[in-house]
Every structure is written in C-alpha cells, then in structure tokens.
Amino acid sequence: MSDKFPELNLDNQLCFSLYAASRHVTRLYQPILKKYELTYPQYIVLLILWQQDGLLVKEIGKRAQLKSNTLTPLLKRLEQGNLLKRERDTEDERQCYVYLTEKGKSLETQCACIPSQMLKQTDMSLEKIVELKQLLDQLIQLQEPHGK
Amino acid sequence: MSDKFPELNLDNQLCFSLYAASRHVTRLYQPILKKYELTYPQYIVLLILWQQDGLLVKEIGKRAQLKSNTLTPLLKRLEQGNLLKRERDTEDERQCYVYLTEKGKSLETQCACIPSQMLKQTDMSLEKIVELKQLLDQLIQLQEPHGK
DNA sequence: TATGATTTAATCGTGTGCGATTTAAATGTT
DNA sequence: AACATTTAAATCGCACACGATTAAATCATA
Numbered sequence: 001m002s003d004k005f006p007e008l009n010l011d012n013q014l015c016f017s018l019y020a021a022s023r024h025v026t027r028l029y030q031p032i033l034k035k036y037e038l039t040y041p042q043y044i045v046l047l048i049l050w051q052q053d054g055l056l057v058k059e060i061g062k063r064a065q066l067k068s069n070t071l072t073p074l075l076k077r078l079e080q081g082n083l084l085k086r087e088r089d090t091e092d093e094r095q096c097y098v099y100l101t102e103k104g105k106s107l108e109t110q111c112a113c114i115p116s117q118m119l120k121q122t123d124m125s126l127e128k129i130v131e132l133k134q135l136l137d138q139l140i141q142l143q144e145p146h147g148k
Numbered sequence: 149m150s151d152k153f154p155e156l157n158l159d160n161q162l163c164f165s166l167y168a169a170s171r172h173v174t175r176l177y178q179p180i181l182k183k184y185e186l187t188y189p190q191y192i193v194l195l196i197l198w199q200q201d202g203l204l205v206k207e208i209g210k211r212a213q214l215k216s217n218t219l220t221p222l223l224k225r226l227e228q229g230n231l232l233k234r235e236r237d238t239e240d241e242r243q244c245y246v247y248l249t250e251k252g253k254s255l256e257t258q259c260a261c262i263p264s265q266m267l268k269q270t271d272m273s274l275e276k277i278v279e280l281k282q283l284l285d286q287l288i289q290l291q292e293p294h295g296k
Numbered sequence: 297t298a299t300g301a302t303t304t305a306a307t308c309g310t311g312t313g314c315g316a317t318t319t320a321a322a323t324g325t326t
Numbered sequence: 327a328a329c330a331t332t333t334a335a336a337t338c339g340c341a342c343a344c345g346a347t348t349a350a351a352t353c354a355t356a
Contacts, residue, residue, distance in 0.1 A: 005198070017284040041341080065168050124286060136168075140172050217336080244335065302352080303350100309346090310345095322334100
C-alpha cells in the first residue's frame with residue numbers, strides 16, 4: 001500500500017465521491033423510471049418541458065446542461081415514444097421547437113410521486129439534503145471556464 | 149411556466165445538481181488528463197493501482213464501484229497504452245490480476261500535481277469541500293439497495 | 297448585395313455505464 | 327465421481343456524454 005502522494009489517495013478526493021454518488025443516485029432512479037420506459041436523462045428533459053412546454057433545443061440544452069450532440073438523439077428517442085414532437089421554427093429554420101404530446105403531458109401526474117419515492121430511499125435528513133444541494137450548486141457556479 | 153407539481157421543479161432536485169456537478173467536474177479534468185491521454189475513469193483506476201498494485205479486477209471494481217462490463221474494456225485500453233498488464237491467476241484461472249508497467253508507475257509522479265491543480269480551479273474553501281465530500285459519502289453509504 | 301462570420305442543430309467517433317447474458321473455472325453436495 | 331451451484335471476467339446491446347466537425351440558415355457589414 002503506497003502513500004508517496006497522499007493527495008492521490010482516492011479516499012481524499014472529492015471528485016471521486018461526486019462521481020460515485022451521481023452514478024449511485026442514477027441507479028436508484030432506474031427501477032422507478034423503468035415503469036415509464038424512461039432513462040434518467042430523458043426524465044430530466046421531461047422535467048424541463050413540464051415546467052415550460054415548447055422550448056427550443058438550445059433552451060433545453062441550457063437548462064439540462066447538455067449540448068445537441070447528446071440532446072438530439074435523446075429527443076428523437078422521446079419522440080419515438082410519442083412523448084414529444086419536434087418542429088422547425090418557420091421563421092428561423094435553424095431552430096427547433098420541442099412540444100410535449102398529450103401522452104407526454106399526462107406522464108407528469110404519474111411522475112409526481114417520484115421525488116418523494118426517492119427521498120424515502122434516503123436516510124439523510126432534509127436539512128442535510130438542502131445543504132448538500134447548496135454546496136453542489138456553489139461548486140458548479142463558481143467554476144466557470146476561464147477565458148473564452 | 150407550470151408549477152402544478154413544485155416537487156418536479158428541476159431547481160428543487162438534489163439529484164440534478166449531483167448529476168450536473170459530476171459532469172462539470174469531469175469536464176474540468178479533461179484538459180488536464182488529455183496531456184497523459186487519460187480519461188477520468190481511467191485516471192480513477194490508476195489512482196487505485198498507485199495505492200496498491202497487483203489487484204484483481206474484482207478488487208478494482210469494488211474500489212471504483214464499477215463492474216467488469218465497464219472495467220474490462222477500460223483496462224484493455226490502459227493495457228493498449230502500455231500502462232498496465234493483465235495476468236490470469238494460475239491458481240484460480242477465473243481471476244485476473246492487474247499490474248502496472250514501468251510506464252504506468254512512472255505516471256504517478258507526473259500526476260501528483262493534478263489534485264492541487266483541480267483545487268486551484270475551485271473557489272470553494274477547503275472546509276466546504278471537506279463538508280461536501282462527507283455529505284456525498286454519507287449519501288452513498290446510507291442508500292444500500294433494499295433486499296437482494 | 298455579396299460574402300464572411302455567427303448561430304443552431306445534426307452528425308460522427310470514442311469511451312464510458314450498466315442490465316443482462318455467457319463462458320469458464322472452481323466449489324459444494326450428494 | 328457426477329452434477330448443480332457459485333464465482334470472476336468477458337461479452338452484448340443500448341443510451342448517454344462530449345469533443346470535433348458539418349450543414350444550413352441568418353446576420354453583419356463592407
């Protein structure tokens with residue numbers, strides 16, 4: 001067991017905890033989302049559209065922090081599942097609006113129980129969860145890419 | 149802007165912050181790791197082997213929280229890059245030991261600066277980072293899967 | 297008004313993640 | 327010994343992520 005560089009010890013690395021925790025939580029979502037044939041990133045996009053329908057791909061990307069290389073195929077899959085419809089803007093053909101279908105809209109009510117289901121699986125107090133979320137949001141916001 | 153189900157608002161979801169923060173930090177690693185032609189998960193595996201060389205795939209999997217379906221191809225890529233060697237246990241042919249090559253070992257010294265480089269990019273105080281890490285570790289440990 | 301720059305989405309290639317299955321080896325049980 | 331069970335790694339299929347590039351539409355401006 002080498003410890004020439006204690007800073008390289010996995011146990012000391014915030015980033016690994018972050019990486020592991022994120023995957024862990026996504027795995028917890030899977031059995032719940034499978035009932036609706038959704039993946040976690042697809043669920044994120046639906047959360048965004050339930051908040052505000054008829055967004056541009058660009059706007060969804062900004063909110064989900066995903067670019068079109070990830071979003072386009074994902075949106076196509078949701079379209080295939082009849083949860084949404086994509087439509088080019090007739091004014092500006094570069095842009096593409098995304099609208100929920102009736103099926104996509106109706107899923108919102110069914111999914112409303114998911115957050116509380118997930119919370120139930122966590123033994124962490126609500127205070128700590130809020131605290132954790134604040135720290136994570138701080139981490140993202142403070143680390144803007146330098147330059148350009 | 150609908151708010152029939154405030155619990156479905158993305159801004160209220162710890163899980164999204166976690167998901168976004170994890171990808172954000174991985175993106176910050178990329179330009180640094182590119183110098184050594186490493187991805188972040190590959191770097192994780194090297195961190196583990198620098199701590200203790202000659203581990204079984206199973207042991208690496210336990211520490212990285214990855215299964216062989218992810219690890220095997222990743223290890224093959226690292227082997228391709230001459231950073232490690234895989235060797236079947238002659239006693240128990242099911243098992244596979246992973247050893248660092250000289251090149252793999254020598255990379256440790258070069259990577260020793262990475263954690264401090266990453267810290268420099270974060271404007272967060274060390275106290276908050278430690279606190280964040282503790283909360284994340286708590287989140288993982290407390291959420292054991294229920295039942296087999 | 298031509299044309300170069302910018303913007304938006306799509307496409308491409310590579311590398312994860314992970315559920316599910318397969319293969320082969322070892323172990324346990326009768 | 328014979329056979330079912332378990333274990334470890336590999337394989338398969340699918341869906342992300344993301345850097346890089348491309349294609350098309352729009353904008354800016356000379």
